[in-house]
Each structure stands twice: as C-alpha cells, then as structure tokens.
Amino acid sequence: MNANQAIGILKENGYKQTKQREKLIQIFEARQKDQYFPVKDILEEFQDEFPGASYNTVYRNLYTLEDLDILESTSLNGEQLFRLHCDTDGHHHHFICTKCGRTKPVEICAIEQVNSLLPGYVIENHKFEVYGTCPECK
Structure with missing residues (x-):
C-alpha cells in the first residue's frame, strides 16, 4: 500500500482527501512497512504539522483508515498499534x-x-x- 493507493481508496469510498488524512498516510508510508506503531508515536509526528490536534482527532482518522483497509491494527499490552495494510496476498x-x-x-x-x-x-x-x-x- 502506498499513499496514492490509500488516497484512491478514500475517494472511492466517498471520503474527503483532507490534509490530516494525507499527513497520517505519509507518516505510515515513511515508516517501516512491516512494523506496528503506537498511537502516541503517530500523534507526536502528526502534531509537528498540526500542533493543536488531539488524540481523538488522530484516533478517529486512524479508525477510518482501518475501516477502509488502508491500515491494520492490533492491541499489545493494552495499547492500540497501527501499520499500513500488509501487501501479502490472500488470507493470512x-x-x-x-x-x-x-x-x-x-x-x-x-x-x-x-x-x-x-x-x-x-x-x-x-x-x-x-x-x-x-x-x-x-
């Protein structure tokens, strides 16, 4: 999954291409593709461009991207982690x-x-x- 594919999925599903969603996708695209990241790390980087952004704003957008299969999430030690959707084909x-x-x-x-x-x-x-x-x- 890359940023262009992710933006395409947003548009195909009737979601606006906002600067916040673009930034979140860029954050994940710039990171290691096979790694989950905690929301606090994502929020820190996100706030570099959007200093007033709250956890709620970031979570809401992360869950939207997850619902569209742009991101995957898991829970580890009570913390929600996210990553770009895996490129492996088929059920796994x-x-x-x-x-x-x-x-x-x-x-x-x-x-x-x-x-x-x-x-x-x-x-x-x-x-x-x-x-x-x-x-x-x-």
Whole structure:
C-alpha cells in the first residue's frame, strides 16, 4: 500500500482527501512497512504539522483508515498499534515482535478446525496473531 493507493481508496469510498488524512498516510508510508506503531508515536509526528490536534482527532482518522483497509491494527499490552495494510496476498495472519513491532506473515489459519469444534455456530470474523521476539531483537 502506498499513499496514492490509500488516497484512491478514500475517494472511492466517498471520503474527503483532507490534509490530516494525507499527513497520517505519509507518516505510515515513511515508516517501516512491516512494523506496528503506537498511537502516541503517530500523534507526536502528526502534531509537528498540526500542533493543536488531539488524540481523538488522530484516533478517529486512524479508525477510518482501518475501516477502509488502508491500515491494520492490533492491541499489545493494552495499547492500540497501527501499520499500513500488509501487501501479502490472500488470507493470512501475522507474527508480531513484542520488542520492535515488526511483523512477518503467517500463511496458515486454524479457522476450519475452530469451525469443526463449534457446530451450529456462525463465525463472522476472526483474528489470529502470534507474539514473540524476532531474530533481530533476540
């Protein structure tokens, strides 16, 4: 995902191309693509250009970008983290380093096994993430 693709997705879905959304997308595009970042880090950089911006403004825009599949999010130690949407094709999950936030695609899924354990239930969505330490942080 790059900034032009993200702006295109915003427009296709009827959202305005605001300077705030552009800045958020630029922040993520400039960062490492395979890494999640905490909102406080994003807010600090965002406030360089928009000093009066609040957590609410940033969160609201981050969640809009997540709803449009421009960003992905995860929760780690009670903190919400975001990154640009992964470029890996097809259904997959992620290993997430608890030290640096880097990710690696995990291209297996246990949802079929879970389905077989829950006869009569309808699973609407699922999330499977593996946490640990990457080779660089080990």
